[in-house]
Amino acid sequence: MALALAILIWAIVLASVALFTGEFGWFPPQISEHGEAMDAQFNLTLIVVAIGFILAQVALGYYVWRYRDRSGARAVYTHGNAKVEVATVLITAVTFVTLAIIGQRVWIGLHLEDMPEDAVQVEVTAQQFAWNFRYPGPDGKFGKTATRLINDQLNPVGVDSRDPASSDDVVTLNRMAVPVNRDIRLTLRSKDVTHSFFVPALRFKQDTTPGLAVPGHFKALKTGEYEIACAELCGLQHYKMKGFLMVMSDQEFEAWLKERAEF
Ligand SMILES: [Cu+2]
Structure with missing residues (x-):
């Protein structure tokens, strides 16, 4: 029985x-300047955690088998081993x-x-x-806003x-x-509760x-075109809170913005 477990x-x-x-259901291919560094950091963390996980679980299986129920065996009381405990905590702390x-x-x-002066500014307001x-707009300045003027x-x-x-x-x-x-x-920004702006392809959250x-x-x-998701459970229709990031050429972007300005 112990061996089966x-x-x-x-x-x-x-x-x-x-x-x-x-990599089943893994991230979509990344498209951002920082994406490669993010993925490298993520993979490094994953590998370190995986080593710890595998070692701990292999040891768990071993102890399940080693200390299985045997006739005549008696339990021994132990206070533990302070040196091993201190070493484990230190190794974990230093690693993380x-x-x-x-x-x-x-x-x-x-x-x-x-950022350079010519960085494109976008204000994101979640709700x-x-x-x-x-x-x-062309002046490069966001105008004033006021809460009392908000109309959904x-x-x-x-x-x-x-x-x-x-x-x-x-x-x-x-x-x-x-x-x-x-x-x-x-x-x-957010208008109501905590949301989370998540663009998987950018590795930005x-x-x-x-x-x-x-x-x-x-x-x-x-x-x-890439998905924007809300990564914070923010209410009953959280699952519907989806947007799109459209990455386009400079000319297409200017035209897109102009079209919306006229509207
Ligand atoms: Cu949300």
Whole structure:
């Protein structure tokens, strides 16, 4: 019986490893400047965790078998082994702190890196259950907004039309266009609850929090249409909160924006 249980544990380990190495239901191909570094960091973490997981589960199966029920065997009381415990905690701590420090570089590139002057600005405002995108227009300045002006149908982010800077602002719903190979500077906001702006192809995911303007940064290297998902359970229709990122050439982007400005 003990051997059967041990073999079952090892079989589950093998199946889990096969699921990961086979990359079933894996990420879509990445298209961003930071995507490669993100994937490298992700894979490194996965490999380190996998080694720990396999070692622990193989040992678990071994102990299940080694200390199986045998006639005449008596249980022994033990206080444990302080040295082994301290060593395990230290190894785990050092491993994860090191991984976190390595990951900081990638994270800084996505959030805090200085951007060139000509970066394209987009303000993302999440709400239950949609994405609003605002572009500053030719003046490069976002106009003022006010909560009291918010109207879900007519003025979803509450743009104040009395502010001259807001007259050329463009607001779109669930579709965000960006030019390819250009730095995109994001400002992420939420109107109601916590959402999470997730573009799997960019390997970009950031919570949007009411009351905060969270900066973000990416550069898409390939044209096409990609999924934007909400990665935070935000209410009953969370599953419907889907948008599209359209990466296009500079000319196509200018034309797209102009078309929306006239509308
Ligand atoms: Cu959401």
